Each structure stands twice: as structure tokens, then as C-alpha cells.
Amino acid sequence: MLIVLKMNSVGEDCTDLKREYDQCFNRWFAEKFLKEDRSGDPCTEMFKKYQHCVQKAIKEKNIPIDGVEFMGPNKEKPDS
Amino acid sequence: MVKYFSNDVDIRTTWDHVVSAFWQRYPNPFSTHVLTEDVVLREVTADQRLLSRRLLTKTNRMPRWAEFLFPSNLSRSVYIVEDSVVDPVTKSLTTYTWNLNHTTLMTVEERCVFQESEDRPAFTLLRREAWISSGVYGFSRPIQVQHRCSTEQHNRKYHSPRAAIGQASPRAAIGQASPRAAIGQASPRAAIGQASPRAAIGQASPRAAIGQAQTSYRTVLSPCMDSVHPGLK
Numbered sequence: 001m002l003i004v005l006k007m008n009s010v011g012e013d014c015t016d017l018k019r020e021y022d023q024c025f026n027r028w029f030a031e032k033f034l035k036e037d038r039s040g041d042p043c044t045e046m047f048k049k050y051q052h053c054v055q056k057a058i059k060e061k062n063i064p065i066d067g068v069e070f071m072g073p074n075k076e077k078p079d080s
Numbered sequence: 081m082v083k084y085f086s087n088d089v090d091i092r093t094t095w096d097h098v099v100s101a102f103w104q105r106y107p108n109p110f111s112t113h114v115l116t117e118d119v120v121l122r123e124v125t126a127d128q129r130l131l132s133r134r135l136l137t138k139t140n141r142m143p144r145w146a147e148f149l150f151p152s153n154l155s156r157s158v159y160i161v162e163d164s165v166v167d168p169v170t171k172s173l174t175t176y177t178w179n180l181n182h183t184t185l186m187t188v189e190e191r192c193v194f195q196e197s198e199d200r201p202a203f204t205l206l207r208r209e210a211w212i213s214s215g216v217y218g219f220s221r222p223i224q225v226q227h228r229c230s231t232e233q234h235n236r237k238y239h240s241p242r243a244a245i246g247q248a249s250p251r252a253a254i255g256q257a258s259p260r261a262a263i264g265q266a267s268p269r270a271a272i273g274q275a276s277p278r279a280a281i282g283q284a285s286p287r288a289a290i291g292q293a294q295t296s297y298r299t300v301l302s303p304c305m306d307s308v309h310p311g312l313k
Contacts, residue, residue, distance in 0.1 A: 008117075010137055022119075054120060064159070071176045
């Protein structure tokens with residue numbers, strides 16, 4: 001019996017959507033993105049559904065991630 | 081005051097593999113305190129770079145004396161943000177990770193750059209940097225003492241891909257069951273970590289305090305995305 005361990009989403013109801021999206025993304029990433037194939041992203045719809053769910057959970061749990069600038073703290077660091 | 085750490089590692093794995101594994105590094109035997117993982121932002125820029133943001137939640141385990149001193153931190157999970165940029169043209173992955181909450185206790189920021197080696201494409205160079213600060217009296221000394229040990233051990237070593245992508249813990253360096261484990265684990269300790277009561281609060285003799293810290297502290301510099309974890313033995 002093969003036991004596959006997977007991570008949960010912060011939104012309990014979002015875990016299935018997350019795993020479905022992750023699977024799609026991992027395939028696209030390795031087979032398309034890294035090979036610089038821009039023929040389209042098959043995961044967009046899945047991502048939308050997943051995001052709708054997880055953003056709701058983030059708000060419900062008051063996780064202070066909204067408005068946090070992308071790589072914000074990195075701005076004040078010297079380049080490595 | 082901010083404490084700075086850095087170290088360089090050569091990973092005997094191609095950059096493509098390293099980056100693909102980056103997305104799949106949880107769960108692994110060393111990340112038992114990472115409870116959840118979510119991608120909350122993802123986009124491909126006009127210049128074909130992939131931006132992502134992952135939100136991680138971790139348990140926050142504090143020793144009893146810390147629970148007493150910081151009751152508001154007691155039951156709340158630690159939220160970690162990991163922002164990353166994948167550039168498939170230059171073959172580089174840059175990640176920046178920091179904790180969103182428990183910041184009055186400690187802030188840990190970590191930057192990692194995974195770069196395909198120019199002269200040896202079968203290798204990936206990893207530079208890790210961390211900035212740690214704590215406003216709590218007594219914490220900064222134990223962190224300083226341990227810092228010397230962990231960075232010296234890991235400069236410019238040719239690790240197996242799994243150990244290299246991994247961490248400072250000797251157990252992890254010896255090898256792991258799964259590639260995912262290699263790329264990421266969190267110290268089994270709390271993200272914000274624990275301190276010996278005497279070291280943290282201060283002691284009669286400074287020498288005793290340093291001694292205590294040396295024997296009691298184990299800083300695990302996480303493999304780029306988890307926080308640095310001062311650990312108590």
C-alpha cells in the first residue's frame with residue numbers, strides 16, 4: 001500500500017482544491033514553464049477556485065497577509 | 081539589534097530539479113511543525129519570471145516560562161510568508177521568507193538564491209542569508225553564540241543534493257528518506273523557538289550564561305523557507 005503524505009490548506013475545506021491545483025501546477029511547471037513553453041496555463045480555473053476558498057479562510061482567521069508587499073523586507077537589504 | 085548569517089552550499093543536483101522539488105518540499109520528516117501550506121499568489125510576469133507567494137502556518141511551541149512571560153503568544157500559530165521568483169532564463173530562484181506574527185518576540189527573515197552553476201551545470205549554488213532580531217532581553221546572546229557553529233560547518237561543502245538543499249542539522253545532513261525531506265524541513269522546535277530560562281532572562285554570571293547557551297542552544301538554519309529556529313535541547 002502506497003501512503004502519500006500531502007499538506008493541508010489553512011482553510012480546512014480548501015485542501016482538496018489545493019491538492020488538485022498543486023498537482024496541475026507541478027506538471028505545468030516542469031513540462032512547460034521550465035522548458036520556456038508558453039503555450040498556455042491549464043491550471044487557471046483550478047487556481048481561481050482554490051484562491052476563492054483560501055482567501056475566505058485567510059479573512060476568517062484574520063491572517064495578516066493582506067497588503068503585505070511582495071518581498072517587502074528584501075528592499076532594505078543589500079544584494080547578495 | 082539584528083544578527084546576520086550567511087552560508088554558501090554547492091548542491092549536486094541540476095537547477096531544474098532543485099526548483100521543481102522546491103514546490104514539493106512539504107511535508108517531510110523534518111517539517112512536522114509546518115501545519116499548512118498554501119499558494120496565495122502566483123503570476124508569470126511579462127518577462128517570463130514566475131512570482132509566487134506561499135503562506136505557511138506552523139505550531140508555536142514555547143517552554144513554560146516563555147508561556148508565562150508571553151501569554152499572548154501562547155496559542156497562536158506562526159504565520160510565515162515565502163515569496164519567490166523563478167527566472168528560467170537566468171536559471172535562478174530567489175526566495176524571501178519571514179514571519180508575519182509573533183514579531184514582538186522575534187523576527188526571522190531569510191533570503192535564498194539558488195543559481196545554476198555556470199561552469200558545472202549539474203550543480204546548483206545556494207547562498208542563504210538570514211537576519212534575526214529579537215527585542216527580548218537575553219535572546220540575542222544565545223543566538224550569537226550558536227551562529228558561529230552553524231555557519232562554519234556549512235561553508236562550501238559538497239553535499240549530497242538532499243543534505244545540501246537541507247539544513248544544518250547533522251541528522252538531516254546524513255541523508256533522508258525522500259527528496260522532499262531534503263529540500264525542506266523545519267527544526268522540530270518551534271519556529272520562534274525556545275530559550276533556556278536562565279540564558280534568556282539573565283544570570284548571575286555572564287560566563288555561566290554563555291555556557292548554558294552553548295550547551296542548550298541549537299540553531300537550525302532552515303533550508304530556505306522555514307525560519308531559523310533557536311532550539312533548546
